[in-house]
Amino acid sequence: MSRETLLPLMAAHVLEHGLGGASLRPLAKAAGTSDRMLVYHFGNKKTLIVELLDHIAGIYSAALDMALGDTRPSSRRECFDRVMEQAADPAMRPFMVLWWEIVAGAARDLPGYEVAAQEMIARQLDWLIRQMPADDPDPEGGARLLLTLMEGSLMLGTVGHAKTARDGLLASDLSPS
Amino acid sequence: MSRETLLPLMAAHVLEHGLGGASLRPLAKAAGTSDRMLVYHFGNKKTLIVELLDHIAGIYSAALDMALGDTRPSSRRECFDRVMEQAADPAMRPFMVLWWEIVAGAARDLPGYEVAAQEMIARQLDWLIRQMPADDPDPEGGARLLLTLMEGSLMLGTVGHAKTARDGLLASDLSPS
DNA sequence: AAAGGAATGTAGCGATTGCTACAATAGAGA
DNA sequence: TCTCTATTGTAGCAATCGCTACATTCCTTT
Secondary structure (H helix, E strand, C coil), X not given: CCHHXXXXXHHHHHHHHCCCCCCHHHHHHHHXXXXXXXXXXXXXXXXXXXXXXXXXXXXXXXXXXXXXXXXXXXXXXXXXXXXHHHHCCHHHHHHHHHHHHHHHHHHCCCCCHHHHHHHXXXXXXXXXXXXXXXXXXXXXXXXXXXXXXXXXXXXHHHCCCHHHHHHXXXXXXXXXX | CXXXXXXXXXXXXXXXXXXXXXXXXHHHHHHCCCHHHHHHHXXXXXXXXXXXXXXXXXXXXXXXXXXXXXXXXCCHHHHHHHHHHHHCCHHXXXXXXXXXXXXXXXXXXXXXXXXXXXXXXXXXXXXXXHHXXXXXXXXXXXXXXXXXXXXXXXXXXXXXXXHHHHHHHHCCECCCC
16 A cells, blocks of 8 residues: 555545544545555655645546536626536535635645645636637637636635625626726 | 623634634633633533624624725725725635635524624625615626625635636626616 | 533543554465 | 665654643632
8 A cells, every 4th residue: 555545545534524623543544544654655744735736636637527518608797607606516525625725725835725726726727728618719808807707716615605605606797808 | 700891802813714624712811701600601612603793794884884894985886996905905804715615604593603704694684785886877787796706706805716806807897787 | 699500621431543563374485 | 594774573762742639829708
């Protein structure tokens, strides 16, 4: 059992139970090993978490690649609505919950958190650019705008202000300027 | 020493050191008491945290009231820029860092986190409405839109994608529709 | 002054934390 | 077959966790 075998199992555990309370022994049990072996393979907990975050960022990228739509939207607003609908999928909820924990860790400068978050956002932006309307005059700028709106809306959603974000969006013009 | 005396002191400690690692003994030391007394006053840690979050939401509201600008901006974009500039103030950083921890807690349904976050967002929205241009035809809708953009931008900023948000905003039209 | 509840100190319990010392096994190359 | 290194198990350490039992002090009310 090597690092590569253990990481996906631990990632699954973290997706379900969170990063904050992730201690060696539960992590080990989820991976079918002992805390002793986790330290043996990764040296210490800090570097384990760093590698785990990197691995999770990889999982997220792969999940995005799987979710490429086959038809392109005809407007930025339709694109936004589609992506938001997909983010609301219950299957995405563990990712969502973990995501805010990663953001919090990045804000507090915990090692590995910011790089992982940065990677995940970069992937999401790439993905979004490919999802933009085919005739959009500025797909990069549009994707960046939609990403900002999306993340703001998702955050407001998780703290019980989904309606606030929705109403704000209704009063806005997403079309290219 | 009552609850009301202890809460501000613990809030200061949490603003500096975070909520996640906040355990009874350090909290007590920051408040000049013992863990024994914290349990005596609040019953247990969970309700302590709930009351502490409520208190912190109150502090945040007060801080916003202090920061009401004396001149109104003349456009939504100017309003946005001003608010973002204020949010970038180093003095706001502890609030920012703590904020994402509260969001993460709300996403994970920890008791008290969502209510606190909801309250803080509601206050921020009220504040934003009062900061909108005087001649804005739809201050409520505009404030909701700006709030969404702000929070998205702030999040992207904390994970090292401030430029992404900025470029997205440049390619957008914030004027009322 | 006596009494009684509120407030506080001391000490510690059982559980969990990250990590380590030591020993045992296993499998590959000589 | 014999080493030698890589891997794994067992046991435990010191620190911290939330919380509690028990005793004591303090202040208010009668």
